[in-house]
Structure formats: structure tokens, C-alpha cells
Amino acid sequence: MQRESPYPMVSVDEAQRLITAHITPLDVEVIDVLHESADGRVLAEDVYGIEPLPDVPKAGVDGYALRSADGDAPRRVIAEVTAGATPGLRVEAGSAVRIMTGAPVPEGADAVIAVERTEERDGVLIVQHAPRAGDNIHTIGQDIAAGQLVLARGTALGAAEIGLLATVGRTRAMVYRRPVVAVLSTGDEVYEPDGEVFPGGVRDSNRYALMAAVREAGCLALSLGIARDDVNVQRAAILEALDRADVLLTSGGVSMGTRDLIKPLLAELGTVHFGRIAFKPGKPTTFATIERPNSGRLLPLLTFGLPGYPVSSLVSFEVFVRPALRRLQGDARPDRPQVRVTLRDPISPSPDRPEYQRAIVSWEDGRLMARSTGRQGSSRLLSMLGANALLIVPAGTEAHPAGAELDALMTGPLAPQGMSVL
Numbered sequence: 001m002q003r004e005s006p007y008p009m010v011s012v013d014e015a016q017r018l019i020t021a022h023i024t025p026l027d028v029e030v031i032d033v034l035h036e037s038a039d040g041r042v043l044a045e046d047v048y049g050i051e052p053l054p055d056v057p058k059a060g061v062d063g064y065a066l067r068s069a070d071g072d073a074p075r076r077v078i079a080e081v082t083a084g085a086t087p088g089l090r091v092e093a094g095s096a097v098r099i100m101t102g103a104p105v106p107e108g109a110d111a112v113i114a115v116e117r118t119e120e121r122d123g124v125l126i127v128q129h130a131p132r133a134g135d136n137i138h139t140i141g142q143d144i145a146a147g148q149l150v151l152a153r154g155t156a157l158g159a160a161e162i163g164l165l166a167t168v169g170r171t172r173a174m175v176y177r178r179p180v181v182a183v184l185s186t187g188d189e190v191y192e193p194d195g196e197v198f199p200g201g202v203r204d205s206n207r208y209a210l211m212a213a214v215r216e217a218g219c220l221a222l223s224l225g226i227a228r229d230d231v232n233v234q235r236a237a238i239l240e241a242l243d244r245a246d247v248l249l250t251s252g253g254v255s256m257g258t259r260d261l262i263k264p265l266l267a268e269l270g271t272v273h274f275g276r277i278a279f280k281p282g283k284p285t286t287f288a289t290i291e292r293p294n295s296g297r298l299l300p301l302l303t304f305g306l307p308g309y310p311v312s313s314l315v316s317f318e319v320f321v322r323p324a325l326r327r328l329q330g331d332a333r334p335d336r337p338q339v340r341v342t343l344r345d346p347i348s349p350s351p352d353r354p355e356y357q358r359a360i361v362s363w364e365d366g367r368l369m370a371r372s373t374g375r376q377g378s379s380r381l382l383s384m385l386g387a388n389a390l391l392i393v394p395a396g397t398e399a400h401p402a403g404a405e406l407d408a409l410m411t412g413p414l415a416p417q418g419m420s421v422l
């Protein structure tokens, strides 16, 4: 057993910097952006609107197109235009055209009055007030100007973005490839959750939790199963990832035990960039790159050796892996937002490392309030339940009292007011 880790302890910032230095966005592909599979993809090109929207002046309400110069005088109703029709007629002085929302405004008309503000009897229109020029008319290009940039490269596709692509007629667009992320659990004590578990064993929660986190980050998850604590078995699993994946996440086997084989294996197969972080939970988190001589892939296999403790692996994923996966997909905004929160409960720091404590943040009494999810042990997965934030608690010995402020990384949307923990 080693008495001291050969890996120097790096700071969180330094670890993030080292990871980022090894990332360039993956290759691109052209996809049909109107299908389900486009959800969450990141654009690899700028998208412009070619034509203005609307392309002709359009009625904003159901009513009558008329001339403002006629004031509040009655008008003769000469025709009706519906959305989708081409009017081909002219509104002369003293006349009006019945018009529907979204229909092109006929020539000569410079206003539309809502039907509720009118009466029509025997083909004569009575208006309740004199319309002003421009009333209820959507002008050419008011929503999108001709040639306007509507979506920038690096934008993730959600409902609004997909709607915009359809609006400007871009049914195919260039997006970054989704990274394939292989996930491997290690440990003789780790069992499939649906089978028999021998005394002292644990069910493999890490692989399933990490694969869900990988998918949530927009990647394709590839399960490599559970590798026993045998150097040849674990080497074979890493080599399989080298063949099949862009990124490898392992869990377990990265601390000081005699069966902690991952770090020496990564050093044998590639380059370990760091093997310890001043960070809790997840101190032994390791980052390595493994070259792939003949595969033609641009990037080496990015390998994250995550700790075995369920909370440590997920928190390390959130802080170090997720931003890397977003960067690989070309996301222009790969980081979670950081906010200032007020503590509802007192928080005790860890003496030697900054600690990322799980919390529930909601908007209460005009500020962001954070409540703790309870005991923060690395093995207590329940401390992640309902958490939408990681409180960044600097190393220290003094507790932070209720009412004090700390920075927090938002990992999900704000919680409803008064949400409590189990």
C-alpha cells in the first residue's frame, strides 16, 4: 500500500483549466432539425433569416383595413381578405375591406380597426373612433429583418430555436456530433442492481446515475458494465472505450487502497493530468488523456476517473465532467450559472478542502434562499435528492450561520417556495 499519493493536489480552478485545455468541439454533421432527435443539439453554424418576416404588411387583428385619412367617416365595405389570400385589390378613399388576422393588408389601406370597434350594416362600416396610420398592421420585417442573424453558432436547440429554424425555412442545419461517453463501474463489491448482492456488496448506482447525467448533458451513454478489481479486466475495459467512445468515465478505484488500480492503469495507457483535487466530495478525481494512434479520431480519449462514492462521483461529474461534455458539443455556454444565496440553515465547512454541499435554492422574500439537503456524506445519495444547487463552501473551521451568504452553482431550475427534504 502506498503511504502517500504521488499526485499533487490541484485546485478546482486548475483542474477545470487542465480539462478545458484538452478539449476542442467534436466534428459536425448536417441533420434534419425538425425531428425529435434534434432536441438539445448544438448548432455548428450561424443561421440567418433570408426574407423579412412578415414579407408583406399583415393585419394584426380581425377587423377592417381602411385609410386613416378618412377619419371617423363611414366606409363602404368592398371585399373580404382572409389569411393566405392574395388581395389584388385597392382600398380607395371612403372604402374598407373586411380582413382577418394574418391576412395581407391591401394596397391603399394604412390601418386596421378591430371588429369590436365597428358596426357593419348593409355594406356600410361605422367606426367607433378614427384609426391612426399603422394601427394593427404588422410591418415588413418587424419580427425578423431580411438577412438578420437569428441563431448563433454554439446555441443549443430547444423549442424556441427549433421554431426559429422552421420559421426561416432551415429544415437542415449543421450541428456538432453528440459525444459517445462510455461509463464503467469498478470494484469486486459492486453488483448489478437487479441481481443477488453478496454480504458487504453494493448495488451499482454509479453507472446508472452517471449514464443519466451523461444523457442529460446531451451525450450518448455507452455502458461498459462492471469491471472486477483485476488489472487485466480493467485494462480491457479501458481499451474497449478507446475503440468505441469519445469520453470514458470510470467510478471507483482511484484512492489509496491496494485494489485502487485505475490511476496506474491510466498512467500506463496515457497521460494523467491530475490525480487529486482540493475538493469535497471527490478528492481523488483523476483526469487523463489516452491517444488513439490509428483510429482517425481527432481527440484522444478523455478519461475521468471518478470516485466510487455515489455522491462524490455525481458531484465531480457536475463540476468537472459536465462542462467538458458541453464544450465537446460546441456549446457557447457550457457552465452552470453561479449565484449568491442566503443560507436558511447553518453550514459547517470542511477544514481542508472547499466543499460543494447539496442544497435546495428557491426565491423567498425577495432573495435566493438555500436550504441544506441534510447530512452531506459522500455515500449518502439522498443528499442529492431534490438538490438544484451546489453551495460552494470555502475550507475553514467556522460555521456559516443562517442568514450568511455563499456562492452556489445552480444545477437545476429554482425550486418551488418552501420545498423541503425527505
Ligand SMILES: Nc1nc2c(c(=O)[nH]1)N[C@H]1C(S)=C(S)[C@@H](COP(=O)(O)OP(=O)(O)OC[C@H]3O[C@@H](n4cnc5c(N)ncnc54)[C@H](O)[C@@H]3O)O[C@H]1N2
Pocket: 185, 186, 187, 189, 190, 202, 203, 204, 205, 206, 207, 251, 252, 253, 254, 255, 256, 257, 260, 281, 282, 283, 284, 306, 307, 308, 309, 310, 312, 378
Ligand atoms: N487512505 C485514504 N483513503 C481514502 C482517501 C484518501 O485520500 N486516503 N480518499 C477517500 C475519498 S475522499 C474518497 S472520495 C474515496 C474514493 O475512493 P475510490 O474512488 O477508490 O472508491 P472505492 O474505494 O472503489 O469506493 C468507495 C465507496 O463507494 C462504493 N462504490 C464503488 N462503486 C460503486 C458503484 N458503482 N455504485 C455504488 N457504490 C459504489 C464502494 O463500495 C465504497 O463504499 O476514498 C477515500 N479513501
Ligand code: MOO
Pocket: 279, 280, 281, 282, 283, 284, 307, 309, 312, 378
Ligand atoms: O472526496 Mo471524498 O468524496 O470526500 O469522500
